Amino acid sequence: MNAESLEGTITWRELWAETSNLIGDRAHARWLCEVASGSVDGDEFLARLDEQATERMVGHLDAMTTRLRAGEPLQYVLGEWSFRRITLAVDRRVLIPRPETELVAEVALAKAAAVGPTRLVADLGTGSGAIGLSIAHELPLDSTMVWITDASTEALDVARANIAGLGPAGVNVRVAHGSWFDALPAELVFDVVVANPPYVAVGSADLEVSVGDWEPHAALFAGPDGLDDIRRIIADAPARLRPGGWLVLEIGADQGDAVANLLSSAGFVDAEIRRDLAGLDRIALGRRP
Ligand code: GLN
Numbered sequence: 280m281n282a283e284s285l286e287g288t289i290t291w292r293e294l295w296a297e298t299s300n301l302i303g304d305r306a307h308a309r310w311l312c313e314v315a316s317g318s319v320d321g322d323e324f325l326a327r328l329d330e331q332a333t334e335r336m337v338g339h340l341d342a343m344t345t346r347l348r349a350g351e352p353l354q355y356v357l358g359e360w361s362f363r364r365i366t367l368a369v370d371r372r373v374l375i376p377r378p379e380t381e382l383v384a385e386v387a388l389a390k391a392a393a394v395g396p397t398r399l400v401a402d403l404g405t406g407s408g409a410i411g412l413s414i415a416h417e418l419p420l421d422s423t424m425v426w427i428t429d430a431s432t433e434a435l436d437v438a439r440a441n442i443a444g445l446g447p448a449g450v451n452v453r454v455a456h457g458s459w460f461d462a463l464p465a466e467l468v469f470d471v472v473v474a475n476p477p478y479v480a481v482g483s484a485d486l487e488v489s490v491g492d493w494e495p496h497a498a499l500f501a502g503p504d505g506l507d508d509i510r511r512i513i514a515d516a517p518a519r520l521r522p523g524g525w526l527v528l529e530i531g532a533d534q535g536d537a538v539a540n541l542l543s544s545a546g547f548v549d550a551e552i553r554r555d556l557a558g559l560d561r562i563a564l565g566r567r568p
Contacts, residue, residue, distance in 0.1 A: 291316055292328040294340060302347055311347070314357050315340035352493050362409045365416055368440050372433040373406040374498045379555040380475050383529045383562050384410045386553065387473035388417055390525040390564070394470040397422040401467075401519075403459050403474040403512065405429050406498055408438035408452075410473055415448040423448075426469075428455045428462035431497060459508070460515045468521045474512055475529035480505035505531050506538070513541045520567040528563045535560035 291312055298308035309324070315336050318324035332340070346356045354360040354375040359368055362376040363384060369375060391398045391414060398418070402411030402425060411427035429435050435456055442449045455462040459474075479486055479499045490499065501507040509528060516526045526547065530538050535552040542550040547565030555561035 288331065289337065290329050290331055291324070294332055294337070295328070298340065298344055301344055307347070307353055310353070310357060311340060311343045314359070315343060350489070350492070352489060355493065362407075363413045363417070365413060365441075365445065367407045367409055367412070368437060368444065369407050370437065371493065372431070372495065373437045374475075374494050376407060376409040379557075379561050380409060380529055381413075382553075382555055383473065383475055383527060384413045386562055386564060387471055387525075387527040388414055390527065391423070391471045392418060395422070397424070398470045399424050399426075399467065400471045400473070401426045401428065401463060401469045403428050403462070403472065404476050404498070404508075405438050406434050406475070408441040410475060412438075412441055412445055412448070412452065414473075415451045416445060420447055420451065423451050424453065425451055426453045426455055426463060426467070428457060428459070430456070430458045430462075431495070432456060434495075434498075459512050460519050463519070468519060469524055470521060471525050471527065472512075472516055472520060473527040476508040476512060477501040478505045478509060478529070478531045478534060480531075504537075506534065506541075509534070509538060510541060513538075513545045513547075517546055517567050522567055524567050526565050526567070529561060530563045532559035532561065535563070538563040 295308055295312045298311055299305040302308055313321060313324040316324060316327060318327060343356050347353060352375060354369050355371055358370060359366050360376050363381050367376055391400050400414055405411045405427035408427055411425045415423060415425045427438055435454055439454060442452050477499050478501055481500050481503060539550050539552055542565040548568050550565040552560050553562040
């Protein structure tokens with residue numbers, strides 16, 4: 280495609296067809312066209328199929344198509360991805376929000392919802408803000424406070440942009456920079472602490488090539504067994520949870536036994552390992568007695 284020659288002469292229906300041919304995927308082509316056309320949703324896009332695209336829109340579509348064809352993940356190319364009930368801005372500064380992490384958020388949400396009348400939650404290593412912002416969005420506005428942290432200032436810039444897009448629940452989110460619990464004010468104790476920390480073993484052969492090529496390594500890798508950060512979080516968590524408070528962690532599929540042992544050794548009770556939709560161990564949780 281050439282942005283100048285197409286200006287004012289091509290409709291979204293034609294661009295969708297051309298993009299489908301170029302990338303070999305009609306659904307992905309449609310998402311690119313939706314974003315390039317500035318449509319707020321699929322219905323709006325379908326209503327605009329016979330409208331002509333502006334030069335700027337064609338240029339944006341052209342750039343996205345080129346990036347996708349170079350192998351960049353669709354979510355980064357689109358610059359946004361949905362997670363539970365919200366849409367998050369995403370780029371290479373943060374992990375792509377994943378379906379299994381939606382389940383981690385669901386477990387943390389359930390534990391936080393059960394606390395009342397008010398609840399204090401921390402999402403450590405928030406990245407795009409996916410887990411923490413979902414909790415703020417889905418729990419009652421007048422009784423929920425969520426701290427989100429990250430050691431990466433670049434990730435926090437993305438998370439802050441996502442807070443701005445969150446609507447009313449954004450006022451219930453506090454941002455703190457630093458490593459795990461060190462980021463948080465020392466006097467705070469939490470009802471629920473949740474994290475999707477890095478948990479991939481350095482040199483792991485299981486990591487998908489595209490993940491290793493494109494996603495931030497600081498958010499993926501955690502020492503020789505992938506447990507360096509999980510060990511640190513579990514060791515520090517009891518002092519930062521109120522009695523009865525829950526720690527909820529995303530873990531690697533082969534880490535269930537190890538993490539259950541770490542939780543027990545740190546004094547957690549009701550420790551549990553839950554599976555994701557693929558049937559793999561993915562969520563570890565435990566309660567401070
Ligand atoms: N689930 C990611 C992967 O293996 C890893 C995410 C993480 O380390 N938190 O692709």
